[in-house]
Amino acid sequence: MKNITQRLLATVVLATSCIAAHAAVDLSQAPIDITQDLIDYNSSDFGHTFTLGLGQQAGALNNYFADKYTFAISGVNDVVGLITSLKASANDGLTITGFDLRNAGGIVFHGTQDLSQPSEQAWNFASGLHPLAAGNYTLEVDGYVASPNGGSYSGNIAVAAAVPEPETYGMLMAGLGLLGVIARRRKNAQ
Secondary structure (H helix, E strand, O other): OHHHHHHHHHHHHHHHHHHHHOOOEEOOOOOEEOHHHHHHHOEEEEEEEEOOOOOOOOOOOOEEEEEEEEEEEOOOEEEEEEEEEEOOOOOOOEEEEEEEEEEOOEEEEEOEEEOOOOOEEEEEEEOOOOOEOOEEEEEEEEEEEOOOOOEEEEEEEEEEEOOOOHHHHHHHHHHHHHHHHHHHHHHHHO
């Protein structure tokens, strides 16, 4: 009976160590606040270089990262984000799987990948006609290390006070003109 218990215990220990050896490793860095750069310079550079440690394996099933860059803005702002990572082949460097801007309500902008340059992963988003409202935001970069040699990504995010479109100025002027006409009619009616 003692022999069976020892063998059973050894089997459990061996199975647990095999499962642990094949678990994916989280290579994410701690969240970084980039608010001050955005206040001082209206933009912030960010990035991360990955090197695999002894025993860590490359590939989607073996490692991953979800780096987060947080910031807060006031007022209404336009935003543009860009990230790049060189990738000479499918099994080289990093594989970026997502580039998103989030707030408390969820995803605000999904980054889109430029597929025209296969050796360079380039992702971007821009607010365009949908500027950001004041609040707290998180920029998230997701992916995995595809090569035992590691890899890196770099990016930039820029914010600027939203500038009204020319049509907005036209509507403002028309509204002021209408108020002037109404005021003149009231004055003449007295």
